[in-house]
Amino acid sequence: MAETIIGPTIQIEGDISGSDALAVHGLVRGGRIQVKDGVVIHASGRVEGDVESAAVEIAGVVQGNVAATDKVEIKAGGKLFGDVKAPRILIADGASFKGNINMGG
Amino acid sequence: MSDVSVIAPNHRVVGTVSAAEDLIIQGRVEGRIQSEATVIIDQAAIVEAEILARHVLVKGIVVGDVSGVEGIEIAPGGQVLGDLRTRRLALRAGGRVAGNVLTGVEVQPFTMAGKGGAQAWQRQTPRPPQVRGFSEEIVETSRPSSFTPAPQPATVGAGEVKKAKKEPSRESI
Structure with missing residues:
Protein backbone atom coordinates (compact mmCIF):
# COMPACT_ATOMS: atom_id res chain seq x y z
CA MET A 1 0.00 0.00 0.00
CA ALA A 2 1.52 3.20 -1.10
CA GLU A 3 0.94 6.28 0.93
CA THR A 4 2.27 9.80 0.84
CA ILE A 5 3.54 10.98 4.18
CA ILE A 6 4.21 14.65 4.70
CA GLY A 7 6.43 14.64 7.80
CA PRO A 8 6.27 17.15 10.65
CA THR A 9 9.07 19.35 9.32
CA ILE A 10 7.88 19.32 5.75
CA GLN A 11 6.15 22.24 4.17
CA ILE A 12 4.53 22.09 0.75
CA GLU A 13 3.40 25.21 -1.00
CA GLY A 14 1.31 24.02 -3.90
CA ASP A 15 -0.97 21.24 -5.03
CA ILE A 16 -1.01 17.55 -4.27
CA SER A 17 -2.98 15.25 -6.54
CA GLY A 18 -3.15 11.55 -7.18
CA SER A 19 -4.77 8.32 -6.12
CA ASP A 20 -2.88 7.08 -3.07
CA ALA A 21 -3.64 7.85 0.54
CA LEU A 22 -2.15 10.97 2.08
CA ALA A 23 -1.04 11.57 5.65
CA VAL A 24 -0.20 15.13 6.64
CA HIS A 25 1.93 15.68 9.74
CA GLY A 26 3.43 18.89 8.41
CA LEU A 27 2.14 21.88 6.53
CA VAL A 28 0.46 22.08 3.14
CA ARG A 29 -0.27 25.62 2.12
CA GLY A 30 -1.80 27.68 -0.60
CA GLY A 31 -2.86 24.86 -2.82
CA ARG A 32 -5.38 22.16 -3.31
CA ILE A 33 -5.27 18.57 -2.20
CA GLN A 34 -7.04 16.22 -4.59
CA VAL A 35 -6.48 12.66 -3.57
CA LYS A 36 -8.64 9.66 -4.46
CA ASP A 37 -7.97 7.59 -1.34
CA GLY A 38 -8.30 9.01 2.10
CA VAL A 39 -6.61 12.08 3.50
CA VAL A 40 -5.61 12.14 7.15
CA ILE A 41 -4.50 15.39 8.73
CA HIS A 42 -2.77 14.37 11.93
CA ALA A 43 -2.66 16.41 15.14
CA SER A 44 0.57 18.15 14.11
CA GLY A 45 -0.66 18.66 10.56
CA ARG A 46 -1.97 21.84 9.07
CA VAL A 47 -3.61 22.45 5.72
CA GLU A 48 -4.30 25.89 4.30
CA GLY A 49 -6.30 25.19 1.18
CA ASP A 50 -9.07 23.02 -0.19
CA VAL A 51 -9.19 19.26 0.31
CA GLU A 52 -10.99 16.80 -1.95
CA SER A 53 -10.98 13.08 -1.33
CA ALA A 54 -13.11 10.00 -0.62
CA ALA A 55 -12.67 10.30 3.13
CA VAL A 56 -11.07 13.13 5.08
CA GLU A 57 -10.00 12.77 8.69
CA ILE A 58 -8.99 15.90 10.57
CA ALA A 59 -7.10 15.79 13.85
CA GLY A 60 -5.03 18.87 13.04
CA VAL A 61 -6.01 22.18 11.52
CA VAL A 62 -7.63 22.81 8.14
CA GLN A 63 -8.33 26.26 6.77
CA GLY A 64 -10.23 25.70 3.58
CA ASN A 65 -13.16 23.86 2.10
CA VAL A 66 -13.37 20.12 2.43
CA ALA A 67 -15.25 17.88 0.03
CA ALA A 68 -15.52 14.12 0.38
CA THR A 69 -17.43 11.51 -1.58
CA ASP A 70 -17.76 9.28 1.48
CA LYS A 71 -17.22 11.07 4.79
CA VAL A 72 -15.51 13.84 6.69
CA GLU A 73 -14.48 13.28 10.25
CA ILE A 74 -13.27 15.99 12.60
CA LYS A 75 -11.63 14.35 15.58
CA ALA A 76 -11.27 15.69 19.09
CA GLY A 77 -8.70 18.48 18.95
CA GLY A 78 -9.18 18.88 15.23
CA LYS A 79 -10.07 22.27 13.81
CA LEU A 80 -11.80 23.04 10.57
CA PHE A 81 -12.41 26.54 9.27
CA GLY A 82 -14.27 26.18 6.02
CA ASP A 83 -17.23 24.54 4.36
CA VAL A 84 -17.82 20.81 4.30
CA LYS A 85 -19.49 18.86 1.55
CA ALA A 86 -19.95 15.14 2.22
CA PRO A 87 -22.76 12.59 2.58
CA ARG A 88 -21.51 11.63 6.05
CA ILE A 89 -20.04 14.04 8.54
CA LEU A 90 -18.71 13.26 11.99
CA ILE A 91 -17.70 15.94 14.45
CA ALA A 92 -16.22 14.56 17.65
CA ASP A 93 -16.62 16.07 21.08
CA GLY A 94 -13.77 18.54 21.50
CA ALA A 95 -13.45 19.34 17.82
CA SER A 96 -13.94 22.83 16.51
CA PHE A 97 -15.64 23.76 13.30
CA LYS A 98 -16.63 27.00 11.67
CA GLY A 99 -18.35 26.89 8.31
CA ASN A 100 -21.26 25.51 6.38
CA ILE A 101 -22.27 21.90 5.98
CA ASN A 102 -23.67 20.48 2.78
CA MET A 103 -24.72 16.85 3.03
CA GLY A 104 -26.12 16.78 -0.48
CA GLY A 105 -29.36 14.97 -0.99
CA MET B 1 3.12 3.27 8.96
CA GLY B 104 34.19 20.78 -5.04
CA VAL B 105 32.08 23.92 -4.78
CA GLU B 106 30.45 25.29 -1.67
CA VAL B 107 26.68 25.27 -2.01
CA GLN B 108 24.71 27.63 0.22
CA PRO B 109 22.58 25.30 2.35
CA PHE B 110 18.86 25.71 2.70
CA THR B 111 17.51 26.44 6.16
CA MET B 112 13.86 26.49 7.10
CA ALA B 113 14.74 29.07 9.79
CA GLY B 114 14.77 31.81 7.20
CA LYS B 115 11.03 31.54 6.78
CA GLY B 116 9.04 32.94 9.68
CA GLY B 117 6.01 30.79 9.13
CA ALA B 118 7.86 27.55 8.79
CA GLN B 119 10.01 28.25 11.81
CA ALA B 120 7.00 29.06 14.00
CA TRP B 121 5.38 25.89 12.84
CA GLN B 122 8.42 23.77 13.61
CA ARG B 123 8.50 24.97 17.19
CA GLN B 124 5.15 23.31 17.79
CA THR B 125 6.10 20.04 16.20
CA PRO B 126 8.89 17.81 17.45
CA ARG B 127 11.77 17.35 15.05
CA PRO B 128 12.98 13.86 14.30
CA PRO B 129 16.28 13.05 16.03
CA GLN B 130 18.41 12.68 12.90
CA VAL B 131 17.53 16.20 11.89
CA ARG B 132 18.57 17.66 15.23
CA GLY B 133 22.11 16.34 14.89
CA PHE B 134 22.31 17.63 11.37
CA SER B 135 21.21 21.19 12.06
CA GLU B 136 23.70 21.47 14.91
CA GLU B 137 26.47 20.64 12.53
CA ILE B 138 25.51 23.42 10.20
CA VAL B 139 25.41 25.95 13.00
CA GLU B 140 28.86 24.88 14.15
CA THR B 141 30.46 25.33 10.77
CA SER B 142 29.14 28.84 10.48
CA ARG B 143 30.06 29.73 14.04
CA PRO B 144 33.86 30.30 13.97
CA SER B 145 33.64 33.40 11.77
CA SER B 146 31.04 35.10 13.94
CA PHE B 147 32.66 34.08 17.19
CA THR B 148 36.26 35.06 16.55
CA PRO B 149 35.88 38.62 17.89
CA ALA B 150 34.69 37.34 21.28
CA PRO B 151 37.98 36.08 22.75
CA GLN B 152 39.91 39.26 21.88
CA PRO B 153 39.42 41.24 25.12
CA ALA B 154 40.84 38.33 27.10
CA THR B 155 44.58 38.98 26.67
CA VAL B 156 45.62 36.70 29.52
CA GLY B 157 47.35 33.37 28.95
CA ALA B 158 47.13 31.46 25.70
CA GLY B 159 45.51 28.56 27.55
CA GLU B 160 42.70 30.74 28.87
CA VAL B 161 41.92 32.10 25.44
CA LYS B 162 41.57 28.58 24.17
CA LYS B 163 39.11 27.79 26.90
CA ALA B 164 37.05 30.87 26.12
CA LYS B 165 36.94 29.87 22.48
CA LYS B 166 35.66 26.41 23.21
CA GLU B 167 32.98 27.31 25.73
CA PRO B 168 30.46 29.21 23.59
CA SER B 169 30.00 26.40 21.12
CA ARG B 170 29.38 23.86 23.88
CA GLU B 171 26.97 26.08 25.79
CA SER B 172 24.73 26.58 22.83
CA ILE B 173 24.49 22.87 22.15
Missing part, protein backbone atom coordinates in the same frame (compact mmCIF):
# COMPACT_ATOMS: atom_id res chain seq x y z
CA SER B 2 6.68 4.44 8.77
CA ASP B 3 7.93 7.82 9.93
CA VAL B 4 9.84 8.65 6.79
CA SER B 5 8.30 11.28 4.59
CA VAL B 6 7.28 9.91 1.23
CA ILE B 7 5.63 11.23 -1.88
CA ALA B 8 3.86 8.08 -3.07
CA PRO B 9 4.16 6.70 -6.62
CA ASN B 10 0.70 7.84 -7.71
CA HIS B 11 0.97 11.32 -6.30
CA ARG B 12 1.90 14.52 -8.00
CA VAL B 13 3.02 17.61 -6.14
CA VAL B 14 3.15 20.93 -7.95
CA GLY B 15 4.84 23.71 -6.04
CA THR B 16 7.59 24.11 -3.51
CA VAL B 17 8.49 21.35 -1.10
CA SER B 18 10.55 22.44 1.91
CA ALA B 19 11.86 19.88 4.37
CA ALA B 20 13.97 19.61 7.48
CA GLU B 21 13.89 15.82 7.43
CA ASP B 22 14.66 13.08 4.95
CA LEU B 23 12.26 12.80 2.06
CA ILE B 24 11.74 10.00 -0.43
CA ILE B 25 10.09 10.83 -3.72
CA GLN B 26 8.47 7.93 -5.54
CA GLY B 27 5.93 9.92 -7.50
CA ARG B 28 6.11 13.20 -9.36
CA VAL B 29 7.18 16.59 -8.16
CA GLU B 30 7.12 19.72 -10.28
CA GLY B 31 8.51 22.96 -8.97
CA ARG B 32 11.18 23.14 -6.34
CA ILE B 33 12.52 20.89 -3.60
CA GLN B 34 14.61 22.37 -0.80
CA SER B 35 15.77 20.38 2.18
CA GLU B 36 18.03 20.59 5.20
CA ALA B 37 18.46 16.84 5.01
CA THR B 38 18.53 14.08 2.39
CA VAL B 39 16.32 13.88 -0.67
CA ILE B 40 16.00 10.51 -2.39
CA ILE B 41 14.56 10.37 -5.88
CA ASP B 42 13.45 6.77 -6.05
CA GLN B 43 13.32 4.57 -9.13
CA ALA B 44 10.25 5.36 -11.23
CA ALA B 45 10.07 8.84 -9.72
CA ILE B 46 10.02 11.75 -12.11
CA VAL B 47 11.04 15.11 -10.74
CA GLU B 48 10.82 18.25 -12.81
CA ALA B 49 12.23 20.56 -10.23
CA GLU B 50 15.22 22.40 -8.98
CA ILE B 51 16.64 20.50 -6.01
CA LEU B 52 18.69 21.92 -3.15
CA ALA B 53 19.48 19.59 -0.29
CA ARG B 54 22.25 18.41 1.98
CA HIS B 55 22.44 15.07 0.23
CA VAL B 56 20.72 14.07 -2.96
CA LEU B 57 20.42 10.47 -4.11
CA VAL B 58 19.06 10.05 -7.61
CA LYS B 59 17.73 6.64 -8.61
CA GLY B 60 15.00 7.96 -10.88
CA ILE B 61 14.73 10.85 -13.29
CA VAL B 62 15.39 14.48 -12.50
CA VAL B 63 14.82 17.29 -14.97
CA GLY B 64 16.29 20.38 -13.40
CA ASP B 65 19.37 21.62 -11.62
CA VAL B 66 20.53 19.69 -8.58
CA SER B 67 22.58 21.23 -5.78
CA GLY B 68 23.91 19.12 -2.94
CA VAL B 69 25.66 20.79 -0.01
CA GLU B 70 27.43 17.59 1.07
CA GLY B 71 27.07 15.39 -1.94
CA ILE B 72 25.09 14.06 -4.85
CA GLU B 73 24.90 10.41 -5.80
CA ILE B 74 23.54 9.19 -9.11
CA ALA B 75 22.71 5.51 -8.72
CA PRO B 76 22.62 3.03 -11.61
CA GLY B 77 19.57 3.93 -13.67
CA GLY B 78 19.42 7.42 -12.24
CA GLN B 79 19.27 10.29 -14.71
CA VAL B 80 19.72 14.01 -14.34
CA LEU B 81 18.93 16.42 -17.14
CA GLY B 82 20.34 19.56 -15.65
CA ASP B 83 23.36 21.03 -13.94
CA LEU B 84 24.96 19.56 -10.86
CA ARG B 85 26.65 21.60 -8.15
CA THR B 86 28.05 19.89 -5.11
CA ARG B 87 31.05 19.26 -2.89
CA ARG B 88 31.29 15.60 -3.80
CA LEU B 89 29.70 13.69 -6.64
CA ALA B 90 29.29 9.94 -6.95
CA LEU B 91 28.21 8.82 -10.39
CA ARG B 92 27.69 5.06 -10.43
CA ALA B 93 27.96 2.93 -13.54
CA GLY B 94 24.65 3.20 -15.37
CA GLY B 95 23.85 6.64 -14.03
CA ARG B 96 23.44 9.45 -16.55
CA VAL B 97 23.98 13.17 -16.44
CA ALA B 98 23.25 15.65 -19.21
CA GLY B 99 24.36 19.07 -18.05
CA ASN B 100 27.19 20.97 -16.49
CA VAL B 101 28.84 19.38 -13.50
CA LEU B 102 30.61 21.43 -10.86
CA THR B 103 32.21 19.52 -7.99
